[in-house]
Amino acid sequence: MTRKFEGKKLLVATHNRGKLEEIADLLKPYGVEVVGAAEMDLPEPEETGTTFVENARIKAHAAAQATGLPALSDDSGIAIDALDGAPGVYTADWAETGNGRDFVMAMTRAHDELTASGKPEPWTARFCCTLVLAWPDGHDEVFPGVMEGRVVWPMRGDQGHGYDPVFEPQGYDITFGEMDRWEKNKISHRADAFAKFVTGCFG
Ligand SMILES: O=c1nc[nH]c2c1ncn2[C@H]1C[C@H](O)[C@@H](COP(=O)(O)OP(=O)(O)OP(=O)(O)O)O1
Numbered sequence: 001m002t003r004k005f006e007g008k009k010l011l012v013a014t015h016n017r018g019k020l021e022e023i024a025d026l027l028k029p030y031g032v033e034v035v036g037a038a039e040m041d042l043p044e045p046e047e048t049g050t051t052f053v054e055n056a057r058i059k060a061h062a063a064a065q066a067t068g069l070p071a072l073s074d075d076s077g078i079a080i081d082a083l084d085g086a087p088g089v090y091t092a093d094w095a096e097t098g099n100g101r102d103f104v105m106a107m108t109r110a111h112d113e114l115t116a117s118g119k120p121e122p123w124t125a126r127f128c129c130t131l132v133l134a135w136p137d138g139h140d141e142v143f144p145g146v147m148e149g150r151v152v153w154p155m156r157g158d159q160g161h162g163y164d165p166v167f168e169p170q171g172y173d174i175t176f177g178e179m180d181r182w183e184k185n186k187i188s189h190r191a192d193a194f195a196k197f198v199t200g201c202f203g
């Protein structure tokens with residue numbers, strides 16, 4: 001049974017500014033006060049799961065336990081068919097340099113591996129997003145979302161974040177990196193999951 005969200009303040013359990021901005025935009029119509037995990041000085045929990053759901057649960061429960069607030073987490077990534085679903089849950093790890101994240105390096109790796117695979121274009125892929133809303137008493141709800149598309153090269157566009165410059169969503173001839181934030185927020189994997197979250201928790 002889905003529990004309704006009746007509080008005023010929602011902790012968004014992410015340290016990723018790009019995600020936080022998108023989620024804050026998506027939440028605007030619902031009149032909730034949004035606080036980010038970095039603002040609350042929360043540590044980044046280790047994402048030891050092997051699925052988006054496991055990692056989203058780890059992040060949401062850690063934040064809800066630490067603050068006593070309901071916490072919404074987002075675990076997401078890109079799954080590329082020709083790479084057997086990689087990088088998938090390891091999407092952020094591909095950008096890790098040991099001293100911050102470098103997404104140009106991560107996108108270049110994806111392109112290099114695609115080229116090495118010898119698989120012809122189109123390089124079909126999907127962005128996946130799992131949102132988890134966790135309460136301090138341990139209850140949670142899971143909302144999955146997806147956006148189909150393909151990986152393109154070279155990178156195009158300087159909007160958005162992460163792998164946006166190499167992902168062209170189905171039905172479009174521009175990348176997420178070339179799309180304005182409102183357009184992306186209508187069709188993205190995050191918007192898809194968010195629509196389910198809203199129906200379940202605000203409906
Ligand atoms: O709309 C997106 N557009 C482009 N790239 C994206 C998107 N959504 C996820 N991504 C990529 C980048 C991100 O780094 C990784 C998710 O990794 P993930 O662990 O879920 O997020 P994160 O470490 O950046 O922030 P946090 O865990 O604090 O929420 O997938």
Ligand SMILES: [Mg+2]
Binds near residue numbers: 047092
């Ligand atoms: Mg993370």
